[in-house]
Amino acid sequence: MWLLWAAIAVSVAVVLRYCACTPLPCAIGQQWKLLLLDALLKTAIRLVKDNSTIVQGSPHHTRSPVRVMERLGLGRHVKATRRSSKVPEATVKKSTAEPGAGFLTVSDVAFDGVPVRVYQPLTASEDRLRRGLLYIHGGGWAYGSAKDGAYDRGSCKMSKELNMVVVSVDYRLYPETRFPTPYLECLTAAKRFLSPGVLAEYGVDPERVAISGDSAGGNLAAALAQEIAMDDSVRVKFSVQALIYPALQALDFNTPSYQQNRDMVILNRPLMVQFWLQYLGGDLSLKPHLLANEHSFNVAPEFRAGLDWTALLLPEHQKDYFPVRGEGPRGMERILDEVPGLLDVRAAPLLAGREVLAKCPRAYVMTCEYDVLRDDGLMYARRLRDAGVEVTAEHHRDGFHGCFTLTAWPFEFDVGVRAFADYVRWLRDNL
Known part of the structure; x- marks a missing residue:
């Protein structure tokens, strides 16, 4: 028994030492809890x-x-x-109590072979038909599940508070699969959900169907919103898209937010590059070259313009940072050929042309100041607006990556509770 207590004491000491030696920005609240997590x-x-x-x-x-x-x-x-x-x-x-207990029915089904979890309110609907939401979880295309933890609780809360049918997609993850399979599986589930027969089966209003996701899920949600908007064979379109700190491009890992938050907790710059390489099937030995932007020095102007943060970000977000134009060693120009997903808009929605963005549904884009992905979301909101799409950009100045799902004990954060409430409020008012 004393060995167990000794191990616990050592673990606590290590965690406390880690917390003491890892400074966080003053704007972030509940710092000890975040460092502990x-x-x-x-x-x-x-x-x-x-x-x-x-x-x-x-x-x-x-x-x-x-x-x-x-x-x-x-x-x-x-x-x-x-x-x-x-x-x-x-x-x-x-x-913790199940947030949907007594109010929802939760079922695990398959939409054309793709596993999904469906949340349906038990209470009578005031309207004849309900709202509908297709949600795609985050986790770097390698972690997470519709059935586990924060995502299950969040879907329950959304379904209950908005009297909404929520379909959460359990797409396959790395290393079992790589791009484009997760995208294609989510697209299959989306088309199935949007089919008139399925919408009628779940009592969903075809004029009030949203797509949403966080982080890697926000990437997939943005890509699907573009694809569905452009596909004339899909009769029912998404009414809105709600993106939570989405990852939208892998050509510039030196945007101001990547530089500012390169060593931030939860998600740092090297880890995000690793997630991208895993997802796109790239060799992990390329990681230092991507960190130095050596893979993007010869990118075509039309792609570069889509992520030119010197033109797309406000001065307050550009701060005092400068663009990094990597010119790698001989042979680095082949990276784009070896990892074609880097230029595929299905993987990098920020690279989509104006004609595609113009057809996208109105959007909610949430970003956090202390997040390497902050500028991806800010640039996408700007490009959507420039294309004529109505956009609500919600920026949390005390937010960090992952906070949106940190709303329950023991890792409940004020900014997370606030971010989730803002998101639900926007859906209530816009869907």
């Missing part, structure tokens, strides 16, 4: 990696095949990290 996440990932590194009983600490595959970029440790994250999540879930 970040420390726990990093510790869980590190333990998974360490346990997969050493073959037990070997006097020379032999490297295991799992570690070798990780070095090759095959990402097997992602699966283990996903499993380990379910343990504390299950504990939290047992300690």
